Amino acid sequence: MDILKLLSRSTKQTGKNASGKGAVILPSAGTPANPQLFHDEVLESRGKKRKRGGEKVDVVKQGEEDDEVDFFASKTAAPKTKKGRRESGGEEESKKPETILDEPHLLDEEECRQILKSHRLKHTLLPSAKSQDKKVKKSKKGKADKKKSPSKDDYKQLYPQPLTAFADLRSTYRISGRLAENLATQGYKIPTEVQMGSLPLLLQPETAIKDVAELGGVSAVDLLAVAPTGSGKTLAFLIPAVNSIVQRRRLSEDKKHHGLQAIIVAPTKELANQIVNEAKKLSIGTGIKVVGMKKGMRVVEENEDTVQEEENSSDEEESDEDEEPKPSQKSKQPIAKADILVTTPLILLHALATKNPEKHAPMPSVKTLILDEADVLLDPLFRDQTLGIWNACVNPELRVTLWSATMGSNIEALASSTINERRRKLGLETTARVVRLVVGLKDSAIPNITHRLIYAATEPGKLIALRQLLHPTAKSADATQSLRPPFLVFTQTIPRAVALHSELLYDIPAEAGGSTRIAVLHSDLSDVARDQVMTRFRNGEIWVLITTDILSRGVDFKGINGVVNYDVPNSGASYIHRVGRTGRAGRDGGVAVTFYTKEDIPYVRDVANIIAASEKQAGKPASEASMQKWLLDALPKPSKEEKKKLKMHGVEARRSGLPSKDGKGDKMKISTKSGYERRMENNRKGAIQGSKRRAKEVEATAEDGGEESEWGGLDE
Numbered sequence: 001m002d003i004l005k006l007l008s009r010s011t012k013q014t015g016k017n018a019s020g021k022g023a024v025i026l027p028s029a030g031t032p033a034n035p036q037l038f039h040d041e042v043l044e045s046r047g048k049k050r051k052r053g054g055e056k057v058d059v060v061k062q063g064e065e066d067d068e069v070d071f072f073a074s075k076t077a078a079p080k081t082k083k084g085r086r087e088s089g090g091e092e093e094s095k096k097p098e099t100i101l102d103e104p105h106l107l108d109e110e111e112c113r114q115i116l117k118s119h120r121l122k123h124t125l126l127p128s129a130k131s132q133d134k135k136v137k138k139s140k141k142g143k144a145d146k147k148k149s150p151s152k153d154d155y156k157q158l159y160p161q162p163l164t165a166f167a168d169l170r171s172t173y174r175i176s177g178r179l180a181e182n183l184a185t186q187g188y189k190i191p192t193e194v195q196m197g198s199l200p201l202l203l204q205p206e207t208a209i210k211d212v213a214e215l216g217g218v219s220a221v222d223l224l225a226v227a228p229t230g231s232g233k234t235l236a237f238l239i240p241a242v243n244s245i246v247q248r249r250r251l252s253e254d255k256k257h258h259g260l261q262a263i264i265v266a267p268t269k270e271l272a273n274q275i276v277n278e279a280k281k282l283s284i285g286t287g288i289k290v291v292g293m294k295k296g297m298r299v300v301e302e303n304e305d306t307v308q309e310e311e312n313s314s315d316e317e318e319s320d321e322d323e324e325p326k327p328s329q330k331s332k333q334p335i336a337k338a339d340i341l342v343t344t345p346l347i348l349l350h351a352l353a354t355k356n357p358e359k360h361a362p363m364p365s366v367k368t369l370i371l372d373e374a375d376v377l378l379d380p381l382f383r384d385q386t387l388g389i390w391n392a393c394v395n396p397e398l399r400v401t402l403w404s405a406t407m408g409s410n411i412e413a414l415a416s417s418t419i420n421e422r423r424r425k426l427g428l429e430t431t432a433r434v435v436r437l438v439v440g441l442k443d444s445a446i447p448n449i450t451h452r453l454i455y456a457a458t459e460p461g462k463l464i465a466l467r468q469l470l471h472p473t474a475k476s477a478d479a480t481q482s483l484r485p486p487f488l489v490f491t492q493t494i495p496r497a498v499a500l501h502s503e504l505l506y507d508i509p510a511e512a513g514g515s516t517r518i519a520v521l522h523s524d525l526s527d528v529a530r531d532q533v534m535t536r537f538r539n540g541e542i543w544v545l546i547t548t549d550i551l552s553r554g555v556d557f558k559g560i561n562g563v564v565n566y567d568v569p570n571s572g573a574s575y576i577h578r579v580g581r582t583g584r585a586g587r588d589g590g591v592a593v594t595f596y597t598k599e600d601i602p603y604v605r606d607v608a609n610i611i612a613a614s615e616k617q618a619g620k621p622a623s624e625a626s627m628q629k630w631l632l633d634a635l636p637k638p639s640k641e642e643k644k645k646l647k648m649h650g651v652e653a654r655r656s657g658l659p660s661k662d663g664k665g666d667k668m669k670i671s672t673k674s675g676y677e678r679r680m681e682n683n684r685k686g687a688i689q690g691s692k693r694r695a696k697e698v699e700a701t702a703e704d705g706g707e708e709s710e711w712g713g714l715d716e
């Protein structure tokens, strides 16, 4: 069923924007023309203007977009064979005959600078462990120089080769032929900015930076990458990880052996599962095994120190947390056969537990550690777990990359000092340097979506406003004033998500799929239930998904038209990640709606500032900006302490979401009528509409052979 058709049948929307100038292209409407966000025109030294994305960009024209709307379609994957295996297009990498490669394509320094500038890419070499050591010694000697932290001069800007086309990955950076084929099969043509800026450096630093003296004479980098939501960071970290394992396997004598070489850590199960799927697609035909970490899985050899978790699942099975493990199962599982392991922090840390709670079993074979959503993984909530895993990666050749759309300076300092500290301990100061890559404006929301900050005054006001968005008959001249499903709704707490779900459950009429179109996802649900909701949402069966911040980071639903912050997010970073679930891969037309009430006024300024910065980045003139200066000036500035409290616990008044004994919390309740009342009302309305429709049908059939009746939208 085409939900756009169904929901728009009875609306007055014409597909034009308010000015009537052009059709509104929704994120769910086909393939984006260009996944890049920034392509400023930069004057070259010779006076010519550069085209967007450099010379080699192969742009998919609008006319070539998919005709059929497929909200959550994945990119073309290799077709499955009868046995259910993906066709890899031939033998494994190692058995393929040598192919003749094109000439490497390298740009001169001026061209590099121009392209990096036009795509708003900034590379900074961070201070080395040695230079930090010197500073500390100096400050100990001279009492006057108390400054231990690096000065501005220690940060050097770099201009490495940008990747201008995916074809260069093979011709210039010599990635595996099978990996290049897998990328082509999935339809990747134009690299996004973060891919342009990171892939050359991670694949071949010595080619990306011609003069190694620039990198302090070393030929390897660890990377801190801060790039917008939906800008393709997953591919940027997976390509080098898969490629390095393929190259190592090629040199290995035992090509069938699987040993853990790369670990990818993500904060939620949903994100970890998504990364497993992407990594598997890239690894087709390479012989690489990608595994998602499960409870009870073994990853290290046992010795007298290790404390293995009792087994209740194998690496291929869905774990059942309620099932009691049998004593005979204990430690009998073989070590998971994995080259790449994708995990949430705690589950892996448990698998590395030793009798000494301070120590974890080492993983000497791991040469790549990737922290996705690194700022949250290094936040106090996950910090010890993440550092525990990091410290267990004892291989001296370990390369670390950290990725997020937001990275506070404290997190950057922690990451950088952890990398340097580790090197110092292992005596490896000179083998690699840390490079920071920032795409666009640091810590900002994507510029290709529309933001709307709506004052709803009270909790019931928010419910009314949400129903207006959901209501397809909302009389609005501007198509951006209503929100077409599919969309996500974020609440502050699990009880509030559950309450909102039961409130809205009967808002979609039975003929449009009824309550099956609305679902809730949160961490109190079982893994199986969470997986089912994710699958149904990806398949387009669920139109409105109510959730908590569990889905705010990393999760990629390609065709989401909008995000509703039913409750104001707990921080600016949370806003950036939540709204970044729409407008992925450069898609235009996404809408981010944030409701706020009287209780939120002290905290909403951060969100307003982010919206203003995003509109400025998008080049919106001040007259068209939704965030007017007077509003920004009028909003109070929360203190550091207030911000900290908000980040930890959210807006106090709606913490529990349940009615309080003193009755004060009742005004924060999400409810107008009980679910039973709404269901009864809905049934009544359905019956009336049904009988009206039947009467009309009979009339119409009598007159002109009949016409399909329309859903008249939601009556409030």
Ligand SMILES: Nc1ncnc2c1ncn2[C@@H]1O[C@H](COP(=O)(O)OP(=O)(O)OP(=O)(O)O)[C@@H](O)[C@H]1O
Pocket (backbone or CB within 6 Å): 035, 075, 188, 189, 190, 191, 192, 195, 227, 228, 229, 230, 231, 232, 233, 234, 235, 404, 405, 553, 554, 555, 556, 558, 580, 584, 585
């Ligand atoms: N070069 C490309 N061309 C077209 N689509 C791309 C390209 N690179 C990535 N994508 C698509 O962009 C979408 C977003 O990618 P991804 O999930 O990696 O974003 P992200 O930067 O990790 O976002 P977040 O910060 O939200 O985690 C995915 O659907 C991915 O397939």
